[in-house]
Amino acid sequence: MQRIEHICFLQDSLYSPALKGWTGTHLQNYNLAKQFCKSGMKVSFVVASARVFDAVPEGYEGMGVEYVKTGEIAPFIFFWREVNQVLRRLSPDFVYVKGRSWLVGVAQAYAAGRDAEFIWGSNGEDGCDPWKFTIKAKRANVQPFRRLYRMTKGALEDLTYVRGIRQASFLVNQTKGQQEALAKHFQREGNVIYSMQEVPPGPFRKANPLFVLWIGRLSREKQPELFLKLVDACKTSNVAFRMIGPISATNEWAAEISRLAKVCDFRHLNWLDRDALLELVGTASLLVNTSSRGGDGIPNSMVEAWLREVPVLSYELDPDGLISRERMGVVAGASWLEFVLAFERLLDHRESLDALNHHVRARAIDLFAPNKVIAQYQRLLKIEPSEPGAFHNLDLNTLEPSRIDFAVTLR
Template sequence: MRCCFFSPGYKSLEVLSGDTRSTGGAEAQIAYLAATLVHLGHDTSLIYGEGQGRAEQQKVADVTCINAAPLWRRPSSVMRFWQVLDSLSPDLLYARLPSDFLWMMGLFAKYRQHTKFLYAIADDRHCNPWQVYRDVPNTWFHGAAYALGLRSADVIAIQHGGQLSLVSEHLQKRLVHVPNLVRSFHEAPRVYEKTIYDGIWIATMRPEKQVEEFLALAQANPDLRFAIVGGFFSDLSVEYNRALEGRIRSLGNIEYLGPRRAPEVLDLLSQSKVLVNTSLAEGFPNTMLEAWSVGVPVVSLSVDPGGVIHREKIGLVSGTSVDLQRDVRLLACTEELNRKLGDCGLNYVRRQHSLDAVLKAFACVLSGSEFTSPASDMP
């Protein structure tokens, strides 16, 4: 099978190269899937870049990586993108990030009978084209281009059952559940007694991640020990990031560890009693899956992908800042409950996010089956 992944920018390429320090979950999942499929013997390529490349190719982790992502400001790059698609002639076209050029992939698939275009929703807000580009110029144009891209997809992959109701009704019959891939699992949950941190927070410090909630948590629990993993958001002012860094360092019970590569993140999770998520919105956070893969329960302020945390009993969803502080203390200090929820988390990812589960979903997509609702992870 010939598979082509589309990931504008350079972050998926960085993940394939082994650098995951500044990568979002969507770019990481693209790279993980590409590397896995090539390992299984499929002819796999990745189109990346920012419109400046001339279709230069390189092999990274055995994936053919081509610098040919298009950009409106460079009209020749749009034609080059089409030419690269034509030369690859993939059976599966896969995209996971909003782009003005998804419609081109759908158009290409329409005229190639053997090609299917799968677009995977990476964030709950991406279910609605008019919520994706709220903070950029020409929102109307980018939103319309993204809406056209969604309509052009043969299949739209959702991460959890909650996204089913967020996608427009006229696209419902194209939906399929494709779980995020967890690449490895511990044989048993990490040992509670050997943990160092009572709570750990992992993300790039974007406004929507609300790291301030985690700082308030640490300030309200001075007897507990916390850690932050991730970099500062470059789009924010230098002054704002300096002030945020100063506040982090002023709290004596927080250790700021900066951006870390994937193996280091797993090691740090294994040294933690609880993963704390304070985001306003997510899709299905990779950090949650990584925590459960080593038997660490999650305490989330508000995000519960498809209700999985509550349903599978793999953590707590607090709802308010005060309850977040209470719930983190409860799970950090109650060993029996921590172990129980950690065991459930490890069992959950083994069952629902293994390579077998992901490949089964892809096999259904390529078989031409119709999808009216996600097959698994539904209440």
């Protein structure tokens, strides 16, 4: 009888529609874990967090969940042993950690002591840079002695993940840029594997008039002011604009958001649950992204939009060259003039936009469908499905779409 492999995801929060506080990383881990589970592996989560979860899900898609309550102060010192003990009790064959945190060190220590494999994944374009917490502490606007304390604590936590990454069994990057940064800073070779997303069945009924969407946390690295400026520049066009995402504590965009809502078809929604958000994305004709190129890897919002026949107009971010190389939309090259002109061209050429809608979905299925991604992981980890072909029974998530080879010309 074939032995069932066990993989454990070690992280600081948990994706669930019933919970708040999760990020794109937690959603990506959830999607990946489900496919490992469907392929016949045993899957579990260990969540180490100072947060108190009101609704830790039971029967988590057939995956186990263990919760370790940690303290706020230096958990990598005071709760390392407790998390390691949970891992030893579960005894997984693989431990997966995404991102830079003290949990990287715990996972590596467990793997080294139990002849297990540690998989580390990067989660942003700066996600392979060292000294994350030290640099953050150095930039903090606090008194000098507090800054020194934070830098010391940050350096200790940095050293835990640096050692873990250097000794990981497998390294996974979202983009070639992350792969190059990993080689530069850690002298390790990563494997580029895109993060998967579930493939929605469609069809998608697009709103009329055209509906343009911006999604993200309103923070400086997301540059939401560029979208607001675009709305203002194009407010006389027959287009509905929607902005989805919480405003940061500084609330610096509130006045402009309020003003635009009075002069054109523009609305800002602070939060939508995931199902409602994805339904809204499916009605959009265009997703606008204004993030700076240094932070995000491949944003979940982009992939979710492409899978729903929504191309992307990006001010400067072109993750792994996907938008330009695969014709998944338009990148303005950080030029404000080109940004506005590209927006106007896309909306003025409805036939080209409609053709682009179908193209981006087909290419996104090729690149991000669960069966494609899980197969890459299985080759990397040298594991076979316990039930051969199990993960191929996933409806649209195993589609093999024919390639659509055409050029969309916007003049």
